[in-house]
Amino acid sequence: MGLCTRNGNDNWKYPTILLCLYGFFTYFRPSEPFLTPYLTGPVHNLTLEEVTNSVFPVWTYSYLVVLFPVFLLTDYVRYKPVIILQGLSYITAWILLLFARGVPAMQGLEFVYGMVTATEVAYFSYIYSVVDTEHYQKVTSYCRSITLVGFTLASVLAQLLVSLAGLSYFYLNVMTLVSVSIAFVSSLALPMPRKSMFFHKKAIGDSVAPSSAEQEETGYKPDVTNTESSATEASKENPDLNFCKVLWLLCKDTKECYSSAQLIYWSLWWALATAGYNQVVNYVQVLWEHVEPSQNSTIYNGGVEAISTFLGAVSSFSVGYVKVNWELNGELALAIFSAVNAGSLFLMDYSINIWMCYAGYLIFKSSYMLLITIATFQIAVNLTMERYALMFGMNTFVALALQTILTAIVVDSGGLHLDIITQFLVYGSYFAVIAGIFFIRSLYIIISYHKKKHKEKQQKKAETRL
Numbered sequence: 001m002g003l004c005t006r007n008g009n010d011n012w013k014y015p016t017i018l019l020c021l022y023g024f025f026t027y028f029r030p031s032e033p034f035l036t037p038y039l040t041g042p043v044h045n046l047t048l049e050e051v052t053n054s055v056f057p058v059w060t061y062s063y064l065v066v067l068f069p070v071f072l073l074t075d076y077v078r079y080k081p082v083i084i085l086q087g088l089s090y091i092t093a094w095i096l097l098l099f100a101r102g103v104p105a106m107q108g109l110e111f112v113y114g115m116v117t118a119t120e121v122a123y124f125s126y127i128y129s130v131v132d133t134e135h136y137q138k139v140t141s142y143c144r145s146i147t148l149v150g151f152t153l154a155s156v157l158a159q160l161l162v163s164l165a166g167l168s169y170f171y172l173n174v175m176t177l178v179s180v181s182i183a184f185v186s187s188l189a190l191p192m193p194r195k196s197m198f199f200h201k202k203a204i205g206d207s208v209a210p211s212s213a214e215q216e217e218t219g220y221k222p223d224v225t226n227t228e229s230s231a232t233e234a235s236k237e238n239p240d241l242n243f244c245k246v247l248w249l250l251c252k253d254t255k256e257c258y259s260s261a262q263l264i265y266w267s268l269w270w271a272l273a274t275a276g277y278n279q280v281v282n283y284v285q286v287l288w289e290h291v292e293p294s295q296n297s298t299i300y301n302g303g304v305e306a307i308s309t310f311l312g313a314v315s316s317f318s319v320g321y322v323k324v325n326w327e328l329n330g331e332l333a334l335a336i337f338s339a340v341n342a343g344s345l346f347l348m349d350y351s352i353n354i355w356m357c358y359a360g361y362l363i364f365k366s367s368y369m370l371l372i373t374i375a376t377f378q379i380a381v382n383l384t385m386e387r388y389a390l391m392f393g394m395n396t397f398v399a400l401a402l403q404t405i406l407t408a409i410v411v412d413s414g415g416l417h418l419d420i421i422t423q424f425l426v427y428g429s430y431f432a433v434i435a436g437i438f439f440i441r442s443l444y445i446i447i448s449y450h451k452k453k454h455k456e457k458q459q460k461k462a463e464t465r466l
Helices: 013-027 032-040 048-076 080-099 103-118 120-129 133-164 169-188 212-218 224-235 239-257 261-291 301-321 326-350 354-380 385-411 420-465
Strands: none
Touching (some): 013 080, 013 133, 013 169, 032 048, 032 133, 032 169, 032 301, 048 080, 048 103, 048 261, 048 420, 080 103, 080 169, 103 120, 120 133, 133 169, 261 326, 261 354, 261 385, 261 420, 301 354, 326 354, 354 385
């Protein structure tokens, strides 16, 4: 803790290094690309139908149920306890994967993994509470890139061990358990933040102004002479009243976040596309297993995941160097690349060759990563840090709700219970509909823009004649 609170320009380095270590080891999961072959293999001996329709849907439902409570809890307990909880959830999930057997046990595993994904908000929010604003961009790039590095290296290692050494999938899961255990240990050393974005805006002895919404509501006026007494009073505030106040402010800020038509449409694409993307990523291994059963030949899931992650990182990085009028052409880009996503899914669905399936997945993931980076930038550019976190949390929640509806109707045994080929036909059609929506929207924007320009020219000509 002393290292973190030390005065000087290096205060941000200690928590950033620890968080990067945690991110690397939590994403260094060699077993991830081979989860479906492991579940359908001799260790668990589940059928593809059980994995698809009974096991995997539990993750979606679990994620939806715990996401919003975890979002509030994360801020209330100031991040670190939730990061530790995520580390424990990782360990629990892989212990179940290694030693538990049967469909109910694997459903329990998926429930725990829902907790893992819901608590990711703590990882990506923690750093903003312990470093100064001037370091936000730098530490964000470090924390996000290290997860890509961890996942890529794990996928490459797994593919080499499976293809060249013939290592059992069981031992890949042992390696993953060791990795997430190291991550858990590193999380214990993280400094405890003294403030958070919503519940603990002001640390004891700090003078931090309330958000704009709070200032409007309370008529806040800065008083530099009474900092310590006001901080003391804040620490004694009724927790129940404080909780209700934060919820009210969250609702008010949410309304203001979605007051812009442009932000609404970018958020709409974010939610629709993310729901489809998560669904594809969650079930793509089932499709690969259907096209090329792992018991019959060597599969290259690890290599494909490594390449797709690398291409996604390159696509995301390239956005910073593309000069486009996003206000005019943004929706057209969303339409075009959503159509590319639809085409790649149809390619995967109708192909009987595993390499064509792999190629379709590479195109799909790269296109999504490119667009989600653009959407992230467009949404965040005019938002404060509190509203940035709030809007991204709301978009994620809407995406997850849509994904739950897709799962319940298309996948779940209580719904249509479709086979994997028909499922991917539905997902391809889903992205085609998204492309159609934003193509129509882009035509409207472009036509309106040119009409406005034409009207301005006519007015200038009239003024010149006068």
